[in-house]
Amino acid sequence: MQNPDAALTAVPIQTLSMPPRPGDEILHVEDVSRGFSKTQGELLVLDDVNLTLCEGEIVGMLGRSGSGKSTLLRIIAGLIEPTGGEVTYMGKPLNGPAEGVAMVFQTFALFPWLTVLQNVEAGLEALGVGASERRKRALAAIDLIGLDGFENAYPRELSGGMRQRVGFARALVVDPTLLLMDEPFSALDVLTAENLRTDLLDLWTQGRMPIKSVLIVTHNIEEAVFMCDRILVLSSNPGRVIAEIKVPFKHPRNRLDPAFRALVDDIYAKMTARQTDEATRLGLELGSRLPPVSTNLLAGLIETLAAAPYHGRADMPEIARSLQLEVDDLFPIAEVLQYLGFADVREGDIFLTLQARTFAEFDTQERKMMFAEHLLRHVPLAARIRKVLNERPGHRAPRVRFEQELEDFLSDNAAQQTLDAVINWGRYGEIFSYNDKTEIFSLEDVES
CATH class of the missing domain: 1.10.10 (Arc Repressor Mutant, subunit A)
Known part of the structure; x- marks a missing residue:
């Protein structure tokens, strides 16, 4: 029997004649904001967000904690309403959950008492699809996503990668126009995540999925450059689109290509430049949000940067790869060190201050x-x-x-x-x- 975490099968839900190509507008987000009333005024999670999705493209949203990425995704899915602005889907204002929009979550979100087949059928059943058609479409989705043979297994019997494949099958079985993904690989180990990313990209580039556009929320910069055609970078507190980056590489992409690495470095620089600007302009106030970073992580990063080969200065993408840290892990540590006067972050590099070097000794x-x-x-x-x-x-x-x-x-x-x-x-x-x-x-x- 084949390993379902190793490769996808070749049974399509729907056969397309060619890979998706850029085309008509599918989604338009205009001046969207989302806020909550507080004693000191409105607390904005999102402010004046604009984006467009067109047929045939994968678009990524990058941002640190507090950038409102997941909130924006739920607004686009019609699960929550914006407090300002408008979302247009397929040329019509979005009011509530839209037909043709499916979502894959970070935490699998499977029903533990249902089999793989029943989990995949659940969305079709909610849409009123008959039992025979339901089963036919669910089996095709299970085959497509590489889980044939596990139709009668329960989630507890599956690995994390297999459970996430069930989540993808459940999303694809309704033949969505737009697929939303909320950090779908972050709960998986590195090898499983990489395998699933590659398999999904193969299906996409071969035109074997029914979807016309993908919007993925991630905190992994390399993942965004590896998968996406365009990347939107969001600031934090509130979330705003501060950069839109076109990824010029064709699939399949080589992570070791100097141009690939240069783009990753450029995105790190853009994100840290914004962080530095905000810290310099605003400083910390009594009501400032602070990330929950442990003192062990703070001291550990200081010790690492103070020693060879860094000697007080490091390229953030390099240190992230070396320590196996992602944006949501590395940036908060660097941010707190900067707030405390132990580091300076600029242009994608982190520099220890004299005080931090002394601290290390x-x-x-x-x-x-x-x-x-x-x-x-x-x-x-x-x-x-x-x-x-x-x-x-x-x-x-x-x-x-x-x-x-x-x-x-x-x-x-x-x-x-x-x-x-x-x-x-x-x-x-x-x-x-x-x-x-x-x-x-x-x-x-x-x-x-």
């Missing part, structure tokens, strides 16, 4: 003291917590006090993540103590 206690100094100087929330504790007679304060202040500026989830990040950093720097059970900050066991 210090012992544990000296590192803690230096980190505490930088934390109180550069992160207003940390300084705010310490100030409140110093001023209170009992040197104690509840978590909810600071969380409510943050919620005036940030979403509830962002406020919680930001406070958790500062708690982690404050504990490491020994500027305060925090009891997770009572949710109380204090200066107990901390020299005041």
Whole structure:
């Protein structure tokens, strides 16, 4: 029996005479925004987003956490409404879920009590397709995606790659015009993800899938350059399209091609340039969103960059490949190091400051003291917590006090993540103590 994680079969749902070619407009997003009301005004997740999808192209959306990529995808799918702007699908305003739009999720989203065949049939059943036609189309989709022989298996019996193939089959079985993919490979191991990407691209370039256009959300820059015809880069907080990049390479693409590597480097530079500009212009304020990066990761990156062969400076694509980190992993670490005055990020490179090089040479206690100094100087929330504790007679304060202040500026989830990040950093720097059970900050066991 063939390995379903190794290759796709040759049974098409629909046979096309040639690969998809650029053609008519399928989707148009105009001035779309999505916001939530907060005490300090509207919190924008997306702001003034514009994009167009045409027949015969794969378009990728790149952005760090907080760029609203998944929110935009759900607006395009008709699952949530924008608070401003308009989405037009096949020439008509989009109002609710649209016929001919299918989505593949990151987390497989299979029904565990249904077999592979039943999972694939589920969408057709919801559309009222008869049992005989349902089974015929589902079997064809299962064959196409390389799972023939596993029709009666349950999700628990399948590997991660096989489960994601079921997700693709379920999306393709409804013969969609537009396929939306929300980080569909991020939950898979590196080899399985690469194999599935290549197989799907083979089906696409051979014209063996019913879809006419693909929009994929990813945080993997190399994946975007490997798969897409165009790449949209989104800024964060709020999400805006800050760059549109045409990928000039034909399929199949060679990741080791110097031109391929140069484009990857260029995208890193664009994304880090925006990050640097925002950090320089805005700095950190009390209501700033902070990524939950552990002090172990911060210290680890400093140590790596301080040692040979980097000696304090590294190309971000190179360090990402070396450490097997993706955008959503590497950028937050670099961002926090920059906020704390330990690094400078510009033009796709990261440079350690003199303080960071000194930090790398210090012992544990000296590192803690230096980190505490930088934390109180550069992160207003940390300084705010310490100030409140110093001023209170009992040197104690509840978590909810600071969380409510943050919620005036940030979403509830962002406020919680930001406070958790500062708690982690404050504990490491020994500027305060925090009891997770009572949710109380204090200066107990901390020299005041």
